[in-house]
Amino acid sequence: MDDPLSVGFLGYRFMGKAHANALARLPMFFPDAPSVERDVLVGTDEDALAEAKERLGFARTATDWRDVVDDVDVFYNLGPNFLHVEPSVAALEAGTHVLCEKPLAPTTEGAERMVQAARDSDATAGCAFNYRFVPALQYAKNLVEAGELGEIHQFRGWYLQDWLVDPDAPWSWRNDAELAGSGALGDLGAHTVDLANFLVGERTGPIERVSGHLRTFVDERPDPETGEPKPVTVDDAYSAQAEFASGAMGTFEASRFATGHRNDHHVAVHGSKGSLRFSLERLNELEVLREGDRGYETVLVTDADDPYVDHWWPPGHVVGWEHTFVHENAEFLRSVASGTQYEPDFEDAMAVQRVLDAIAESDETGAWVSVDG
Amino acid sequence: MDDPLSVGFLGYRFMGKAHANALARLPMFFPDAPSVERDVLVGTDEDALAEAKERLGFARTATDWRDVVDDVDVFYNLGPNFLHVEPSVAALEAGTHVLCEKPLAPTTEGAERMVQAARDSDATAGCAFNYRFVPALQYAKNLVEAGELGEIHQFRGWYLQDWLVDPDAPWSWRNDAELAGSGALGDLGAHTVDLANFLVGERTGPIERVSGHLRTFVDERPDPETGEPKPVTVDDAYSAQAEFASGAMGTFEASRFATGHRNDHHVAVHGSKGSLRFSLERLNELEVLREGDRGYETVLVTDADDPYVDHWWPPGHVVGWEHTFVHENAEFLRSVASGTQYEPDFEDAMAVQRVLDAIAESDETGAWVSVDG
Amino acid sequence: MDDPLSVGFLGYRFMGKAHANALARLPMFFPDAPSVERDVLVGTDEDALAEAKERLGFARTATDWRDVVDDVDVFYNLGPNFLHVEPSVAALEAGTHVLCEKPLAPTTEGAERMVQAARDSDATAGCAFNYRFVPALQYAKNLVEAGELGEIHQFRGWYLQDWLVDPDAPWSWRNDAELAGSGALGDLGAHTVDLANFLVGERTGPIERVSGHLRTFVDERPDPETGEPKPVTVDDAYSAQAEFASGAMGTFEASRFATGHRNDHHVAVHGSKGSLRFSLERLNELEVLREGDRGYETVLVTDADDPYVDHWWPPGHVVGWEHTFVHENAEFLRSVASGTQYEPDFEDAMAVQRVLDAIAESDETGAWVSVDG
Amino acid sequence: MDDPLSVGFLGYRFMGKAHANALARLPMFFPDAPSVERDVLVGTDEDALAEAKERLGFARTATDWRDVVDDVDVFYNLGPNFLHVEPSVAALEAGTHVLCEKPLAPTTEGAERMVQAARDSDATAGCAFNYRFVPALQYAKNLVEAGELGEIHQFRGWYLQDWLVDPDAPWSWRNDAELAGSGALGDLGAHTVDLANFLVGERTGPIERVSGHLRTFVDERPDPETGEPKPVTVDDAYSAQAEFASGAMGTFEASRFATGHRNDHHVAVHGSKGSLRFSLERLNELEVLREGDRGYETVLVTDADDPYVDHWWPPGHVVGWEHTFVHENAEFLRSVASGTQYEPDFEDAMAVQRVLDAIAESDETGAWVSVDG
Known part of the structure; x- marks a missing residue:
């Protein structure tokens, strides 16, 4: 060895x-x-x-x-x-x-x-975009790339949390533009944009232009040590509209003020032949609608031939959020050891960053912004 | 009599x-x-x-x-x-x-x-914005106006249908800009914008500015009589971002290409104290999260003291889509007979129209548009 | 005419x-x-x-x-x-x-x-077993009889209400054995047993023997006029186990004490090739799992070619509880006018009654009871 | 150390x-x-x-x-x-x-x-009844024992799997009465009965008598090595009715033939003030209805003060099936090290066994059977 x-x-x-x-x-x-x-x-x-x-x-x-x-x-x-x-x-x-x-x-x-x-x-x-390594999302990607959803018309994603809805929740580096870059947009939106690229990018091409909206609901928060108010200089929530190269539409949202939602990352894809839906709080499930189906089938992605599942437990024995990190590390270390290309790499992350930057710029200019790259 | x-x-x-x-x-x-x-x-x-x-x-x-x-x-x-x-x-x-x-x-x-x-x-x-007369939505409005959700931060609405996803679905007046005005935006978005005004408008004030995105996926469709292709001059899907007078954020979407969704009108409201969700395909239900709750409570809005329900059946005996028209007509005719003000009136409808017009204009200019009024 | x-x-x-x-x-x-x-x-x-x-x-x-x-x-x-x-x-x-x-x-x-x-x-x-006339249940019956579920192994049904859970809820004829016959068993169980016969009877044959359990949680209730306590002589809840002629298993339950359930009639069928589930509070939906599917597909049974739906509204425009009566009356009156056989007739109702009687008898004797007939 | x-x-x-x-x-x-x-x-x-x-x-x-x-x-x-x-x-x-x-x-x-x-x-x-260590079920037990559900009227549990529905699935020791004791009853029913004791036993007292029904749908299966048919001498599915000491009703079911259900262990409790529901395939969630609520609240039991959760991840980051074993081992080893009483112990397991034995005996005699003990 x-x-x-x-x-x-x-x-x-x-x-x-x-x-x-x-x-x-x-x-x-x-x-x-x-x-x-x-x-x-x-x-x-x-x-x-x-x-x-x-x-x-x-x-x-x-x-x-x-x-x-x-x-x-x-x-x-x-x-x-x-x-x-x-x-x-x-x-x-x-x-x-x-x-x-x-x-x-x-x-x-x-x-x-x-x-x-x-x-x-x-x-x-x-x-480390770990959500690429949710078995249900790898299964989803395979469906999209196999053409089971047909031509992709719409990608819709939202990531809802509520840990800042209390105006007295303490200030942290995550509320500071210099330290964090941005707020919900960078922290949560990065995941959603990466999943869009991961799930449908092969079919839709990249996001070419966006229109964004950022909002800070609470402008200052108490310093956790002194209690003195400190300015919040990042967004508490954002929304964005997007156009992919193929002409597909995208919508994106995230919030740290969505009362009652702890970690609800939801993505939906609508294609000419089918649709799919996923929610992180039920991460073992994928809702799939294939050609000829009348409604979504709730697939528990825990069968032996599902991505990564044979490493774990028998069908129906669900895994948790942390398992995505195990899959991610296994893949990353294999690439390290074998010298093969790893995805998502820094280019993939840069592609996400460009979209986030364009969303933030659009919020400032009030106009659609082309995504560089 | x-x-x-x-x-x-x-x-x-x-x-x-x-x-x-x-x-x-x-x-x-x-x-x-x-x-x-x-x-x-x-x-x-x-x-x-x-x-x-x-x-x-x-x-x-x-x-x-x-x-x-x-x-x-x-x-x-x-x-x-x-x-x-x-x-x-x-x-x-x-x-x-x-x-x-x-x-x-x-x-x-x-x-x-x-x-x-x-x-x-x-x-x-x-x-005739009939969805105002869904018992669950009147119940929702009462919750919002009673302050049970606190300050309203976000309104999110989407209306998904799929009857045009087949590119060979025949042309109709609904595909023509002169006859219909617009497509998904006018037909479906009108309902969503009106529900925003109805549910949260008292708290958020009106929508002040919007950014819109319209998209036609299939450019021409066969004339139902001749089979000859006729141009589609309205949108198949739209999305929009909005800012309310209070600073609350809004997002709006509709599609006639959301495969598997027949008539899925969904609205969600997030406030500082609570949240709510509604879906038209389960119109007897409202998901409500009040202060102190940890998750949404699925309320079957069919109890005797729920709006309009005492006119119908005992608790748990669900009503259908058509019942909204009965409620609407009862209210309208009472206003006619008594000479009292009826809501939604033409002013309310004009307020919706101005938002829709601003969304369409924004799609053309690529910039945020102020809502006149 | x-x-x-x-x-x-x-x-x-x-x-x-x-x-x-x-x-x-x-x-x-x-x-x-x-x-x-x-x-x-x-x-x-x-x-x-x-x-x-x-x-x-x-x-x-x-x-x-x-x-x-x-x-x-x-x-x-x-x-x-x-x-x-x-x-x-x-x-x-x-x-x-x-x-x-x-x-x-x-x-x-x-x-x-x-x-x-x-x-x-x-x-x-x-x-008047009106639930036979729910479009989703007619659709379900068609699936079973077309063999889409294969050999039927299990039928499971429960009917949960909560209108008697308050011990001070007033006495009514429904609490009296002489006037009502039985309680939850006769009122609610009759529907479930009839649906079993309707949905799977063609495949499983009749219920041949049963074991039952009846329970009265509150023994007396106030007379609505005098306030004096009057004895409750019927069951508040029942459960039953059953064997069909084919060897399929059945389980049945109902309660008027299931806090939070207003009118929740649920049936599930498991066959060698597929399964289905239905709940009355979402009566426009049927959950169907066909051969080769991995999970239940949530079918909104409102398409134009679904049972009775062409009489009503376009796809996705849901109907309510009362529509079952319209369908029932249409069918009954057609049979009256044309002299053709109507189902469910008194024989069908007698078949239900024999099962209910056997359940009640089993509760008394403590042993399985054969269903006469 | x-x-x-x-x-x-x-x-x-x-x-x-x-x-x-x-x-x-x-x-x-x-x-x-x-x-x-x-x-x-x-x-x-x-x-x-x-x-x-x-x-x-x-x-x-x-x-x-x-x-x-x-x-x-x-x-x-x-x-x-x-x-x-x-x-x-x-x-x-x-x-x-x-x-x-x-x-x-x-x-x-x-x-x-x-x-x-x-x-x-x-x-x-x-x-090793590991399901006692699901955070949502410990949370549920606390609710019941704090009286939030009031007097317990009904416990309902079912455990549905489908790994034997294929008649050609190979024979294993789990199909043999001598090696396994019983089939679905012992393997799955043991969990459900133990959860009944765990969740409501303090309120209802023990199960005092039962009526059972066992069924083998496929009588012989191929030996995995020779392919020769070997007899199946255990149940493929069972159902049972139960009476607790308090008079509460219980119903129990399990199946290895419930097509489409991989590992669906569901329990429901109905009390005079509230109800709760749990499903193992969504094991981070508990549906809770408290006094005054109108519907079930879907609680994601992943907050920092939920049982065991502070050992893991922030709110909303779900855990999996395997985590129940970590909790179980932590508790067991603490008892070993400190010499304190561990639950569930062999007496608790014996209490389950007596109920299972009584169910099996009832299936043979066709009569209710008292649970010894």
Whole structure:
């Protein structure tokens, strides 16, 4: 057996836990995936870092990512958005493989630097759009690409959360334009736009132009430490209209103010022969309408021949949100080990970023904006 | 008892049948509504007209609406859109009450003439937005206006049909811009915009500006008689973004190409305290999330104290689409008989029309458009 | 045109209203059905009767059914269960057609007298199991009989209501064994057993033996007039297990204590090739799983070629509970007019009654009971 | 830190994988749970055993459980039902803690021996009814025990699968009465009866008497190796009626022939104040109707203060079937380490077994059977 790939993580909170868990589960469920050594965990709060190292099963810690990016085989950039660019670029320049959380960067310039670094490097650069690895969505993509829905007329997606509806919910870096880039648009919309590209892009071509609408419902929020009001400089919700190259229509929405919706990412596709619907809160299910059907069939995508399912449990034994990370890591590490192309890569993430940028620009100009690229 | 109100209908197909049925059902279920005599049915195809007169229970027929509009107490304009203006204006000028199907007119100018005629007349002028009379939606409106949802942040509506997805579906007046005004936008979007005004308008104020996107997927369709291709000059689908006076966001969509959706009119409202959802294909149900709830409660709006329900059946005995017309007619005729204000009137319909016009204009200019008014 | 059939109703409350409405709607929607004259309404409370006569559109009233049963062409027995036997038998002996509400009679002896009277009469005798006339259930029956579900293994039905869960809900004749025969079993279970026979009986043969369980949760209830407690002598809920002639299994349940369920009649069928599910509160829908499908398809049974739908509205325009009565009356009156066999007839109702009797007997003996017949 | 508990597993297939995964996940998600060493894996097929040892992370293997039961701290009996008794009893007699899969044993005598061994031992004996550890069901139990549903009137449960509906599906030990004890009744019904005890038992008392119905639809199946037909001596489906000590009613069903249902375990509870519903295929959701509600509220039981959820992910990030095993193992190992009582123990499992035995006996005698105990 080859030596295990040594891995360093920047970030040990939500995404750190999700990816560490994924790596820990590979040997039992994806025994053919490359073996991995959780080597070093990077962070600044040394106490929290030490605790996380133990819990997440890492060998050591570091407080400066500069010491790490050329010292491991694979660098996971799981920090806040404003830390995506420099460490990822440095790692790629050092020939270290990179898996970076989405969205790629808070600014287009930063994202372009990342793409260029990926182009210039022999290392693999992946962006962690984990929803591509929901079995039901891979099944959906296969249906679309096999032509079962015919010509695609409409893609509709919305991502509803409610964790900011309380005006007294505390300020965080996610409310700051410089640190986060944007709000619901970048955090949630990135997922929806990527799923549009993933699910129907092969049929519709790329999104060519968009019209956007951003809205901040609560303008300032209390600093979690001082209680003093701090300005909210990102959107609480956005909507967008889009035209794909094929002429297909798209509509996109996200909100952090949709009371009662915790994590409701919904996508719908309507084609000339069929339709499909998916909701993240019921992620084992896909609603499918094929040619000749009269209504949607609720397919529980847990059969043995469904994507990834043979690695897990018998039919009807549902998986959870975290399983998408296991699939993603298995695929990414296989690409790393074999030197094959990984999708979604930084170009794919850049394609998303361009759409998000155009939506934000459209909100400012009040006019449709062409998507560069 | 007073003399019954004599009624004339222009149109005897889909909407003619729906309103004739409503009138026929009033005595048994709304015994307090004014009594009505189905007097005269107006149309041009004499054979079809004669058959319809018998079936719909009218006393006589006429082939020219000009002979009728001043000869009845109430004139129902149920003809195609291009016939909405002249007969309605003539009736109002003659002091005859008018109930006109939506949308008000194919052009703004026509609609403005209708509004002016209504202002200048002592007669009652109503526009038949029947979905206001779904018990579940009246219940929803009451919740919103009682503040149960708090400040309204978002209104989202979509109306999905699929009857044109077959490219060989025959051409009809509904595919022609001159005859119909617009396509999915006018036919379906009118309902959604009116429901937005009805459900949340009291809280959000009017829609102030919009951005629109119209799309025709199939450019020509076979003439039903000759089979020759005729151009489709209206939209098959539209989307729109909107801003209400309060700053609330709106999104609107409709399609005649949403494969598998027969008549799926869906509205959702998200407020600071709660949310609600409704779907026309399950019109007895309202999904409601109130302050303190963790998820939507599926309310079967068929209890004795729900709007209009005491007129019908015991709890749990569901009503259908047609019942909205019975409620609408009961309310309209009461206003006629008592001389009180009826809603939705021509002004309400004009408010819808201005939004639809702004959406269409935005589609042409590629920029947000302010809603006049 | 033939003379209209003169009709007399015993009963003018819930069922009287439902059938009067059905008759009133036939000319517009089922113009080929025989024409009917709502002639005489029978009851004992003269004031209520006079009001109902006007509202339900009858020509006259009577206070003794004996004066009516041979004086009309068709006699509708819509009175409480304890009034089902004598008037129905008298009418049939007079050669008058009879449509009697379900269940047939409070006792087997009474039901047998009714069946015998029907056999001895040339008149048509129908029992008003209206749920056979739900379009979705006729569609379901067609699927089963076409073999789309294969060999039928299981029928499962439950009928949940909650109108008695309040222990202070007042006593009524429905709580009395002598007047009603039984409680949830007779009132609700009769519908479920009849649907089993209707939907799968052709494939499974009749129910041959049953095991039953009846339960009264609240033993006495206040008299609505005096407030004094009166004994409840019928079941509040029942369950039953059944074996069909083919060896298929059946389970049946009903409750008037299922908090939150207003009128939830649910049936499910599982066969070797497919399954189906139906719920009365969403009566326009049928969930169907055919051979090769992976999940249930939610079919909105409102297309033009669905049973009875062409009489009503375009696809997606849902009908309500009351429409089942219109279909039932159209079919019954056609049988009356043409002299053809009507189903469900008194024999069909007797088959239901025998199953209910066996369930009740099993509850007493604690053993399985063979269904006579 | 204490020495880790050494663990031996009998069985390495479905349940072996589920429990090994659970143990592997404890350190990251339940850091306070006792630490565990996956020591020895017991089986007979040495090649498969060696592969499983590597994949499931065990230190060594053994081919005779007799060599293991007194050599580890905790013995997991995950073998087929016919291997539940002897190894479990031997382990308990050796003072080794035992977690045994359900149902307890193929025969009452065997189960009684296990219970007696547990009573006589200082070691902890748990039975692996994992569905007690679904967060939504713990939440449900809390609602019931807090009185939110009032007096419990009805418990209804069904467990539908379809993996045997194909008559050519191969014979396995699960089709043999001696090896498995019973079929759908023991395999699936055990879960449903245990959930009844768990959810409502505190309110209703135990099930006192039952009436059962078992059915084998396909009498013989091909031997997977020879293809020769072998007799099926267990039930393919069962139904049962039950009476609880409080007078509450119960109904129970399971099937391996419910076409289209992969793993649909559904329970419903109706009380005087409220109701609830749960389905295993949507295991993150609970439908709850509380006093004053008009319909079921669909609660996504993934909030931070829901049972076990703080160990996992933020609100709305759903968990899967396997998580129930992690919770179960955390609780069991805590009881082992602390010497506190674990539930469900062998007595709880015996209570289930007695109900299942009574159901089977009732099927044979055709009469209601009292549940011993």
